[in-house]
Amino acid sequence: xxxxxxxxxxxxxxxxxxxxxxxxxxxxxxxxxxxxxxxxxxxxxxxxxxxxxxxxxxxxxxxxxxxxxxxxxxxxxxxxxxxxxxxxxxxxxxxxxxxxxxxxxxxxxxxxxxxxxxxxxxxxxxxxxxxxxxxxxxxxxxxxxxxxxxxxxxxxxxxxxxxxxxxxxxxxxxxxxxxxxx
Amino acid sequence: xxxxxxxxxxxxxxxxxxxxxxxxxxxxxxxxxxxxxxxxxxxxxxxxxxxxxxxxxxxxxxxxxxxxxxxxxxxxxxxxxxxxxxxxxxxxxxxxxxxxxxxxxxxxxxxxxxxxxxxxxxxxxxxxxxxxxxxxxxxxxxxxxxxxxxxxxxxxxxxxxxxxxxxxxxxxxxxxxxxxxxxxxxxxxxxxxxxxxxxxxxxxxxxxxxxxxxxxxxxxxxxxxxxxxxxxxxxxxxxxxxxxxxxxxxxxxxxxxxxxxxxxxxxxxxxxxxxxxxxxxxxxxxxxxxxxxxxxxxxxxxxxxxxxxxxxxxxxxxxxxxxxxxxxxxxxxxxxxxxxxxxxxxxxxxxxxxxxxxxxxxxxxxxxxxxxxxxxxxxxxxxxxxxxxxxxxxxxxxxxxxxxxxxxxxxxxxxxxxxxxxxxxxxxxxxxxxxxxxxxxxxxxxxxxxxxx
Numbered sequence: 001x002x003x004x005x006x007x008x009x010x011x012x013x014x015x016x017x018x019x020x021x022x023x024x025x026x027x028x029x030x031x032x033x034x035x036x037x038x039x040x041x042x043x044x045x046x047x048x049x050x051x052x053x054x055x056x057x058x059x060x061x062x063x064x065x066x067x068x069x070x071x072x073x074x075x076x077x078x079x080x081x082x083x084x085x086x087x088x089x090x091x092x093x094x095x096x097x098x099x100x101x102x103x104x105x106x107x108x109x110x111x112x113x114x115x116x117x118x119x120x121x122x123x124x125x126x127x128x129x130x131x132x133x134x135x136x137x138x139x140x141x142x143x144x145x146x147x148x149x150x151x152x153x154x155x156x157x158x159x160x161x162x163x164x165x166x167x168x169x170x171x172x173x174x175x176x177x178x179x180x181x182x
Numbered sequence: 183x184x185x186x187x188x189x190x191x192x193x194x195x196x197x198x199x200x201x202x203x204x205x206x207x208x209x210x211x212x213x214x215x216x217x218x219x220x221x222x223x224x225x226x227x228x229x230x231x232x233x234x235x236x237x238x239x240x241x242x243x244x245x246x247x248x249x250x251x252x253x254x255x256x257x258x259x260x261x262x263x264x265x266x267x268x269x270x271x272x273x274x275x276x277x278x279x280x281x282x283x284x285x286x287x288x289x290x291x292x293x294x295x296x297x298x299x300x301x302x303x304x305x306x307x308x309x310x311x312x313x314x315x316x317x318x319x320x321x322x323x324x325x326x327x328x329x330x331x332x333x334x335x336x337x338x339x340x341x342x343x344x345x346x347x348x349x350x351x352x353x354x355x356x357x358x359x360x361x362x363x364x365x366x367x368x369x370x371x372x373x374x375x376x377x378x379x380x381x382x383x384x385x386x387x388x389x390x391x392x393x394x395x396x397x398x399x400x401x402x403x404x405x406x407x408x409x410x411x412x413x414x415x416x417x418x419x420x421x422x423x424x425x426x427x428x429x430x431x432x433x434x435x436x437x438x439x440x441x442x443x444x445x446x447x448x449x450x451x452x453x454x455x456x457x458x459x460x461x462x463x464x465x466x467x468x469x470x471x472x473x474x475x476x477x478x479x480x481x482x483x484x485x486x487x488x489x490x491x492x493x494x495x496x497x498x499x500x501x502x503x504x505x506x507x508x509x510x511x512x513x514x515x516x517x518x519x520x521x522x523x524x525x526x527x528x529x530x531x532x533x534x535x536x537x538x539x540x541x542x543x544x545x546x547x548x549x550x551x552x553x554x555x556x557x558x559x560x561x562x563x564x565x566x567x568x569x570x571x572x573x574x575x576x577x578x579x580x581x582x583x584x585x586x587x588x589x590x591x592x593x594x595x596x597x598x599x600x601x602x603x604x605x606x607x608x609x610x611x612x613x614x615x616x617x618x619x620x621x622x623x624x625x626x627x628x629x630x631x632x633x634x635x
Contacts, residue, residue, distance in 0.1 A: 016505065067507065075504035078512065085516040087508070116520045136506035151506075162510040166517035173521045 008034055012058075019137030020045070020055035020150040031056065043154040057137075057150040063158050079136065083128040087138060089113055090129075092167035094148065098178050103145035115175045242266040244349035251348050269349065271302045272310045276319060276342055279334045288323030288331030314338065353392045353411075354420070360385055361423045368430045375438050378431060382442040386449045393453035400460050408460055417457040424450040549587040553594050553619060562620035569614040570605040577614065584619060595622045 067076035110122035137151035240246040319338030
């Protein structure tokens, strides 16, 4: 195995493990060929505050497949349900047509969660954002607050449609910020 | 004795060797004696020097191993801190010299260096040759100033076998070699009890140290070290060898070394337990192992390792963790929870406010109506005939309702005259106690008690 292939394999491994890889550290053409050969797709995203830092993210050509226990096996780690709730509220707040915003502060998110599911959700939101959702590459913390992470920016169409549907349901809820009973 | 600490230590080392064949208490008494006299007093200021905070950073693992083994003899560490290439060059100088000079006539240094300069830098070879000549491993053939022929000394030839042994010695292999040597001595007819006792005690010390070292390795979950260790470790061989040694000692010296054998057995058990722990961890399922491979270690390796290194670390364990996946079903469920969607089935309201219960008259009204129906306008009514005639279980139901009515204390009471009434049927006879229902003042009734039927 030559060194060139070693480096390529390591870059793919780091890309898969850390959700993103700075474009300056990677040989994009080689990585793209290797990803395509395995049914994956390379996305180029910018998650930092300035657009100078551009990263590569490993995605799927069409729909991201679900876990499979039969051959070909595909092992998945599902997110905890409490983290999914936080993610849905986060996405709905970011995409809310009434309040255009690119990042969220924790009090805003936990306040909305408190209104929807009852008080005491602040701790859950902070834990989910800083641990699970960050590890999954779905959110990222910047100096302006929490922003969509590389994985969220490269969601496939069906996943985005499901999240949009959930967000619309929240927007029409009476307790949603700006709603009838808010 | 020269000066200070080193002289004392070297001397105590000699004492150790000379007493090795003797009894253990004599060894300790000699050491105490050597440090308790004038020399020991001179050594006191040296031992009070500050202790090092960390071990020396060696240039090669071989040098570290050799320094660890020979530590008791060392005055300073730097002399042993050679790179692997320097160690190899020194050994190759001795080997080549032995090959070039089978009869000990001496070989010109130029010829010796030329034979090796394709494998090592000339400067390195000259440097190593100088060190070997200083140490006495390689000698000048004649003790004259311009002499350039050299020959291998006896000590240098011993280093050919001892240096590779010291620098590559693993714990398990060394243990097995110790066991072989001690077993051979224990089965020898000329062996004394003191010799075998000394050997057993040394083996027990080494076993205990190895067990502790292995325990720390397993506790720290250092995967690479564990895999390397597990390659040579075999608990079955070790257990069998310890058992064989104990049998040999018991046969040769019955009842004389019982305590030593017991201590040795305990130390051996500890070592084997740690080995089993290690093998159990390494043999566990991939899923389990994925949890105990330390995250920082994986990250560190991933940053700069070659594929062969990655394979040696992760082969048979776990490559990495599965990626997170956002399930659409989870998203829909979360949206349901967040928007409080009602379940499809009707949830019953709490009792007391439902319209159905409000439509029914209160219980006391029902019972009062029953009592008025029975009394039929009179103040008192004998209910005995009714109890005798109405079909079963109506008498029991009636009696329960009337008892409840009396308990409500709303102006009705029951009276039991204490007589029995009977009625013969075709197949049976019904027996009841006589019972009267009468009106009373509210608050005057006495709660019913006793058996009625």
